[in-house]
Amino acid sequence: MDATVETEPGTAETAATGTDAAKISARGVDVFYGDKQALFGVDLEIPENQVTALIGPSGCGKSTFLRCINRMNDVIEGCRVRGTILMDSMDIYDPTLDVVQLRARVGMVFQKPNPFPKSIYDNVAYGPRIHGLCADKAEVDEIVMTSLEKAGLLNEVIDRLNEPGTGLSGGQQQRLCIARAIAVSPDVILMDEPCSALDPIATARIEELIENLRERYTIVIVTHSMQQAARVSQRTAFFHLGNLVEVGDTEQMFTNPHDERTQGYITGRYG
């Protein structure tokens, strides 16, 4: 809650790098946890309707960066963010910006599936209800159904919508969380190691789902699995010790990285 924003003058030259469809662009993002600096001047463009994978060894700042995009770092005591993050050319750290509105546009899926201890239906309906996206019961029903459908969960839970979401299997819970995130119709979905608590079959289903969701949403995914990054993403960004080392098309990153640290990490020499 103490996240103070210090926008440095002159960093807001929009679209300098000229990526035409950049949904989100970060300029010189520094993040501090108390006295400790976790991110050092990250510049990153995230293109629209693509999957961008953030990879790197533990503690390299990739999750920190992800949580900057929907300002989840605000709630961490003593966390400060400096620099600019623009979404559709709008500064998301503008003090006049309503963080609730931002989080409605930028959904998030967490490492551990965390459905609310409520029914499956209420889990999905909660977001639309608090944002006033639905006028009556029929509209809520429709949003819940389409969200579950998009998350590929509808067929499995159609006859037990009123049972608790916590009673589902891990993979189903994670897809429920994805359904919950897309129920508020965001533009961007952030995923923080969404498959790290799942078995390979559930992981495969989530990856398939990510591939389908890409058509409608811009997705940023943090992953520890190089194979997963290679499978699901179009662009990959490699973080190391709080620095963004290299970013590029996934194919190029995995076949022909420019930086030798990227090379070392991808080939498994460290990390």
Add this chain to the structure above:
Amino acid sequence: MTDISKSAALPTGGRTVKKRDSDTRMRRRYAADKRFRLYGLVAICLAIAALIWLLASITASGYQAFVQTHIQLEINFDASTIDPEGTRDEKTLKRADYAGLYKSAIREAFPEVRNRRDRRDLTRLISSGADLQLRDMVLSNPSIIGTRQKVWLVAADEVDQFAKGAYDPNKPESERPFKDKEIAWFNTLRSAGALEKQFNWSFFSSGTSREPELAGIWGAIVGSFWTMLVTLLLSFPIGVAAAIYLQEFAPKNRWTDLIEVNINNLAAVPSIVFGLLGLAVFLNFFGLPRSAPMAGGMVLALMTLPTIIIATRAALSAVPPSIREAALGVGASRQQTVLHHVLPLALPGILTGTIIGMARALGETAPLLMIGMVAFIVDIPEGPMSASTVLPVQIFLWSDLPERAFVERTSAAILVLLGFLIAMNAIAILLRKKFERRW
């Protein structure tokens, strides 16, 4: 260490020695395990034994108070005594000499008693509160005037105690308060079927009294109820609000640390200190009436607040952060996150803490002594501003009285208080079971 020296001394047989050593080690480990479990078992047995002893001794001395000896007399509701002018005016009926009615009735029952002093002692078999009983009968049904009715009257406390076996008739007469002639009357009444023990309703329906056979706990229960109501209405909202702010919204800095330390300290402050505070602030500064449940409830609320705040904060911090992240992640505001997700999950813990705090407040005596709730109050309190006492203070007061019959009443009142405390704790457990949700 022995295994090393042995195996060094016996290089060839090293393996077998080691094996034997490991066997003894294992045996010792098992024995230590068993001893450790035994200590715990012994501790639990001691605690249970102490509890059973306590309950048994209180029950043994208190259960008699739930029955009360009554004497049946044929009362002549003489119209010339009660209502000489025949107006049936309520004022006249109220002022009539009802004591004379039961006194003449018992003298009629024992016509052989002639001696003036014996006649006086004879009337003392009946409780001095019997006239009120007769008055209430007449007032509620004036048509009984002029008739003769068989009425069960409350016996005096000495009769009651003798009936319950408190006095040994084989002792020399001078050493017991219940004399030979009284024992004779007692036996006459009992063999005539005019003396029996009945359930003691008045113990639960009347206020306290100087006469043990008339004293009841209803006044104290009502006083406790008003006091607890004030305590709950003040401490629950304030405590929960303070805890939510401190746990969910307050920044972590030196000030909040200081507040936290002080709340923890307040929870350990002796309760009589809160009584002094109440005397100085609520009574002397704000001018609240003495002995009022309002003032008592405010003092107990101060005492309960730290308990509720600490319990609520513990319950809030036990809600996993992933739930908060999930709510914030779909765009809930801080307030929505707390109200919709965190608070419902913390509710069982909050309720449990509150009820435990209230149970402690219900059993509290010392601070209430300071604000005058120790007064002798016969009337049933009508509201939070009328003078009253509370159950534990009533127990304290009765335990101080010399009459033997108050001993069993003290124990009986303790049983009632314990009953309330057990009920409150049971409710706390039930609520926790009912609202507990897995995540």
